[in-house]
Amino acid sequence: MLERVLSARRGAHMADEGDEHEGDDSKTKKHLSIAIRITNYFIRTGYLCPILLIATAILLISSLFVRPRDLLCVSSISSFDRLSRNRFFGLDGLESDFGSLGVPWCRSKDGKTVDWTSKDLLQGLEEFVPIYESRPIKNNMYGMGFDHSFGLWFIARWLKPDLMIESGAFKGHSTWILRQAMPNTRIISITPRHPEKYLKKGPAYVDGNCTYFAGKDFVDFGSVDWKTVMKKHGVTDLTRVLIFFDDHQNELKRLKQALKAGFSNLVFEDNYDTGTGDHYSLRQICDQFYIQGGGHSCFEDGDEGRARTRRKKFWEKAVDTKELCGPGEVWWGVRGYMRDDFNHSNKPISYTQHFQNSRFVESILDVYWELPPVAGPSLTHQTRYDPARAPSPIVEDGRFGLFQRLGLSRLETSVFNGYTQMVYVQISPKKS
Numbered sequence: 001m002l003e004r005v006l007s008a009r010r011g012a013h014m015a016d017e018g019d020e021h022e023g024d025d026s027k028t029k030k031h032l033s034i035a036i037r038i039t040n041y042f043i044r045t046g047y048l049c050p051i052l053l054i055a056t057a058i059l060l061i062s063s064l065f066v067r068p069r070d071l072l073c074v075s076s077i078s079s080f081d082r083l084s085r086n087r088f089f090g091l092d093g094l095e096s097d098f099g100s101l102g103v104p105w106c107r108s109k110d111g112k113t114v115d116w117t118s119k120d121l122l123q124g125l126e127e128f129v130p131i132y133e134s135r136p137i138k139n140n141m142y143g144m145g146f147d148h149s150f151g152l153w154f155i156a157r158w159l160k161p162d163l164m165i166e167s168g169a170f171k172g173h174s175t176w177i178l179r180q181a182m183p184n185t186r187i188i189s190i191t192p193r194h195p196e197k198y199l200k201k202g203p204a205y206v207d208g209n210c211t212y213f214a215g216k217d218f219v220d221f222g223s224v225d226w227k228t229v230m231k232k233h234g235v236t237d238l239t240r241v242l243i244f245f246d247d248h249q250n251e252l253k254r255l256k257q258a259l260k261a262g263f264s265n266l267v268f269e270d271n272y273d274t275g276t277g278d279h280y281s282l283r284q285i286c287d288q289f290y291i292q293g294g295g296h297s298c299f300e301d302g303d304e305g306r307a308r309t310r311r312k313k314f315w316e317k318a319v320d321t322k323e324l325c326g327p328g329e330v331w332w333g334v335r336g337y338m339r340d341d342f343n344h345s346n347k348p349i350s351y352t353q354h355f356q357n358s359r360f361v362e363s364i365l366d367v368y369w370e371l372p373p374v375a376g377p378s379l380t381h382q383t384r385y386d387p388a389r390a391p392s393p394i395v396e397d398g399r400f401g402l403f404q405r406l407g408l409s410r411l412e413t414s415v416f417n418g419y420t421q422m423v424y425v426q427i428s429p430k431k432s
């Protein structure tokens, strides 16, 4: 029996740019604790034990000569060491308080899932790393990092669409990824500023087999006359089209527009967690009390509140109860708001509306699959997203040999910081 990737999910059992990005703090950013790096290096090289023994001996000898007051800074260093070691080994409660936070999930109509397995993802990773290393845009700050680049490449290559449409191209990194997955397939790229404009300042990618709805030809995805465009491109079967959204628009709005045009295969790059991000996402919509791990408590002294406070110390993007909840204990969306268009628009929504949105989404969903992070945080050294709110990684913590064999250890650590639960969905109209 195929080991379905879905089963790897923990929750199941337990600017142009500049200004447009002001609300989006989720993309690749360099951040690394030097102490963790050093600790991990010594662990891998096997020097940790001798070094600890020598350090302990020095401490013991010096304690005979130094007054206790002088040891204050030494004791604070050792407690930090303990903390970073615990983080490295996943002992900071990664698993233990997972249950009280959980990972919400969108239910599909008939419980269908994807065809690919964890083994397929691992094979894909091995193939993708050298491709990623040859990317033209090395610094893609505000664009996709490694995890989502891999996810998009994998999905496009697996589905082998007849046409690929992207909304939100920035300097063209995602266009390049789509091209690597499907070398001869036509692309339509919708983005306000043509990627060629970036070429003046530095690396960018402009594709030769792509129709750009950009610059003066820009039309928002929701306003394109898709019937005419599909006819022009010779597409008769819309199920053979893959749409990639990385335009920071309300995903409920995009879902309705795609459904209306008759498309069924969609990827959303930024599937933000509840309380974060600059647009209403599928992950937020499906965060409901009736879903395992969904629904939240605004009680700061409750189990969830305490778990959140603890996790906030470890993960930059984790949100504590104060950040999660607005006045009147509104926690859905972002503090009770449905954000849109890089948070240039935001509207308060009632819980009833939020609940109805999830029922609507479920009524049209055939498949919902969140890309897992490529590897655990002790391997990637990412410190931004909370692994307790993500599916289990493709390469689990502790599997450094595999991480290295796949070539992942050759990549700069900052490329692993941009994970935001990219999701692949298949939709079809509700059954009457």
Ligand SMILES: C[S@@+](CC[C@H](N)C(=O)[O-])C[C@H]1O[C@@H](n2cnc3c(N)ncnc32)[C@H](O)[C@@H]1O
Pocket: 015, 016, 017, 020, 140, 142, 143, 144, 167, 168, 169, 170, 171, 172, 173, 174, 190, 191, 192, 193, 220, 221, 246, 247, 248, 249
């Ligand atoms: C996060 S960037 C895309 C990054 C790109 N996919 C990558 O991986 O490098 C978001 C892009 O969406 C564009 N954008 C803004 N509003 C848009 C809209 N209504 N439709 C399409 N793109 C839009 C922005 O100009 C920006 O280029």
